[in-house]
Amino acid sequence: MRRHLNELIEQIRLADALDIGIVTLLIYVGLVWLRHRSTQSLGVMIALLAALYVLAGWLEMYLTTMIFQYGIIAILFSIIVIFQQDIRHGIERLVSSRWLRQGTHDSSDSGIIDTIVESVAALARDQIGALIVFPGREPLTRHMRGGVLVDAEISEPLLLSIFHPQSPGHDGAVLIEDSRIRQLSLHLPLSSNLTKVQGSGTRHTAALGLSECCDALVVVVSEERGTITTAHGGELTEVDPAGLAQRLEQFLASQTVTNDLRGESGWDRWFMGFASLSLAVLLWILFAYQTATLQRTIIVPIEYRNLAADWVVAEPRSSYAEVTLVGSDKAFKILDVSAITVSLELEDVQLGIPKRLSTEQALTNVPSELSVNEIVPRWVDVIVRKK
Template identity: 40%
Template sequence: MIETIVSFTDELLRSFRLVDAIDILLVSAFLYATLVWFKKTTSKGVLIGMAAMAVVYFVARGLDMYLTSLAFQASFAVLLFGLVVVFQEDLRRFLERVASLRKIRFDRKRIDHVDFDVLVESVFKMADTKKGALIVMKAKEPLSRHLNSGICLNGHFSAPLIFSIFDSSTPGHDGAVVIEGNQVKQFAVHLPISQNIEAVAGRGTRHSAALGLSERSDAMTIVVSEERGAVSIAEAGMLTPMPTAADLRQRLADFQTAVLPEEEEPVLHRILFENVQLKLLSVLIAIVAWYSLAYDSSTVQRTFAFPIVYRNVAKNLSIDERAPTECRVTLSGSDRDFRFLDPATIKITLDLSEATEGYQEIPLSEKNIRLPTNLKPYRIDPRTVRLMLQAGKREGQ
């Protein structure tokens, strides 16, 4: 048993390449991003179903269940199309988030936030007078595609400005205001309506709009009910009542810390210790997938006919037309090394810069063939190229 393990480890270490490590790391990063994304999405049941199907596929492949493996491979394209349809909103949101990362990184220190005390006091004053309000706090993700209508303002946040916007006598009081940093960017904005009827049961349009935006972005929306005078927040697809000013102030502080932390952790620390369990799971899945799909310790040989290219022939010499134009080469390597081989790009190059007039015998070796890593010549036929160099200019000169 121990000898088998030692032999397997030795074989694995000898065939393992630097590019294999990079391959595993890249797949791990992709898997980690996918797991984080699914963790935040509302369609977790789909992830469980996909994981179950993947387990069945790998088991079928490992046990050489040909029909089951073939059925899964044939359905992959349909499955991929279905995933794009089901998660089209989440995919678009994910891509927008990636596109905005660079901007967030460079703008992080220049963004100020609103005065939370003024905001909380204004919200609960409106709640006491049953003045409806909808206040969107922008986070990291762009909101433009989720917002309809709206009037650009770009005004500094203040209590009088908020009170005037949500005054029932003004045309824009039924819409939402969008706050970014310490600026009121827009007012009279229409938000997407949530389809979660159960979550908004017994509540008005403002709550449905706030929940709808939270389902499509990482923004937090404060809702003041005009009928009940209650304060709620919508965040991450959930509506949460805020019974006291202290509760709202704490949620705003938590939200601000998540969006714009005062002291950002070092990059290396975040890479190593943030979401450690998900990262370890991603690496484990990538290693298992690499071993199942990419690793192959067996060596195979395949034969190809490669063209011979003669270079650096003296100007006063020409090659006799009977000179060989191709050579059969048997290459040795693992099956995965042959997957990325394009035979059309391989040539056998002979340097004739030192050749003189007359009969020539030029031995062929590995040096004459530029091959991908881990592919070695097993047999070269013929081993020696025989040709005649004749005096006289070559054609075309």
Template identity: 40%
Template sequence: MIRNSIDILQDFLINVRIADVVDVALISVFLYLILNWLRQSASRQSIIGIVSLFALYVMARFSEMYLTELLIEGLFAVILIGIVVVFQSDIRRLFERIGNWSIFWKNSHAPFDNRTTNIITEAVAKMAENKTGALLVLKGKENIDRHIHGGIPLEGKISIPLLHSIFNPKAPGHDGAVILEGERIIRFGAHLPLSTKLEKLSGGGTRHAAALGLAEQCDALVVVVSEERGSISIARDGTLQRLESVNQLKGILNEFWETRYETKESPLTSWWQSRDLRTAAASVILAVIFWFAFAYQSETVYRTFSVPIEYRNLQSSNLVLQDSIPLEARLTLSGSDQAFRLFDQSQLVVSFNLTNYSRGEELVITESNVNLPSDLSLYEVSPRSLKVRAQRLKEYTIPIEIPTRGTLPGRLSLISIKPERDSMNVFAVDSTRQVPRSLLTEPVDLSSIEASTELPRNLVIPENIRLPDTTSRQIGVAIKVKAKEN
């Protein structure tokens, strides 16, 4: 049994690639973001229903309940559209958080000091004592502009008199919210989105619904003073909490400043110090389960392909292949099903480099001749070895002749017609008896000649003749004519 366990472990290590590790890591990060979102999502019950349906699909697939699997697969498109409709605001917020997420640096925010906390605490305490309704929004890291409507820009430094004047019941903007960024009031009289979760309001009014509505949409901290009861509440992370004392508010504000603004560590360090390891561990475990369920294949799969054979560097080796040569081979490859899914058959080729080939030598197909990916192996080849008839080429020097057609115009007579070079070095099979006595160019049409000129012409190369690699087929032909005497 121990031996079998060792074999299974070895097989697992052989089949696991670096890409698989990266794959699991990326899915773990994605699941970590999703799980954090679910913890704060206002639509948690719907998510549980979708997860249950997905679990049913997995069970149906592995239990071979084909009808159930087929039905759920048919519903996937409808479910996907439903998810987008139901969770559109949550999905948008998730992507905004990803856009704002920087791993190795901290985001810059407006400056502040402890006086800001003291000013807010003292002003809120006084308004609670006088039962003056108030709504203060402290911006977090996320952009809240799309959630805020109306209001009047201020860009003023926060102070107790300024807050009391804004929330004075006789002031025109007292029913709206004050938007704070650091120690500055950037807007007042703003309108916030109202929450539909009435069960979370605990008897609160419109201000509490507005505070909770914004806290459900972003990471801002909202302070509410009730004008009916004179109570102080805070809304954050989709929850509404009634405070027992002003000192509790001061502690929450200091914690908010430290978390959102003052931290000097990178988000990665802050995450580690927050010790949110249970969510991270759950994400990794789920990613590994998904990988084993849908990606990892332990059994070895064998597949056969017809693969083209290429012969390279024939010219540099002065070889010529004669008669019929094998152009394809049948290769049986072994590997995991996952490796075959990622494999592009069109790129597979058997390649032989004939630079140092000796006449009569057998060409053997091995893994070194096949461009296989690292996760596939060569299991069987047909044929294993190739017998190729190859002959060495010998160099010959052959004169060049220029054929003509037609005749010169009657007023002209031909003096000479010469190629730019008298002969050409060519290669031919050493034992051939068909080496031509001369190389011909394309014919020159004399009827088109009006004066002495030089024309380019291509050489006509027989099939058993090969030009050197650096030699052009085109040569110049000099034609000299003169006018006839009367």
């Protein structure tokens, strides 16, 4: 076991280590994305298809393997169509500039949270409907319509006046971003999941609809019942003012790079990192690392170099050599046969006097991963004459 491990370590190149590192990073990003989103169905579908393909190859199921080989484009297209919303979420999250937000949750936000909670509680007591959006990391522009740019400081009188029944924009949503009221009178997409919004009004349907499209947090006040509800991740949760304050504190604190990289806990981060590295190494051993030794014979040209201008090599002369190489299948896959040649130096050859030259010593551009087992002819007798 130890001998095999040493052989494995000796055969790992810098490119192999970089290959494993890139795959580890991709697996880690995928695990984090699937863990923090309700898109595990996409991961389950891909895992099932991969397991079915491996099983079909192992059991030599010809028809199933052929369907995978010739229908891979159709399969990928079907996955994209079925999970287009989830894939769009993932891409938006990866390319969003919100990944670049620095620092941790500012303690001054506590006063702003208190102001928002007090305003929402006052609206709930008076049974005045309200809809407030707190963006996450994913962009919201394509999900919202209309809106009036405000960019004002957050205050209880301003929030109460925006949602007053006599206000022109009281039916729309308010966007709060970076501790500022950015826009008001926004129209949000409506959810088609009627079972979750049964008995609720249009505001709850709009809040749920936006939470299904992105990772924003939406706060809803019902004008019929005077209740406070939060919508996040496609779920509606009824809370009291204290619960709302705690929910806002947790959500705003999660919108930093530090929390993105930390995950839910340090142990979760280390576990997912170890799992990603282990899976990447396993995939490399299964598909990239080759223990079997192959032997192949190739035809390479023989060239004669540094011959005087008025001299030529007398006929018959050897033009090609058969070279038998030994190595792994991976080494042969990256082999450039056209670059290998037998280059014989003739600068010391005397006119009319035969000279024996070694073709093995003149063999060039053979990768270090491959070794020369045999070369025919091993020697070339060269005689030069004047033109």
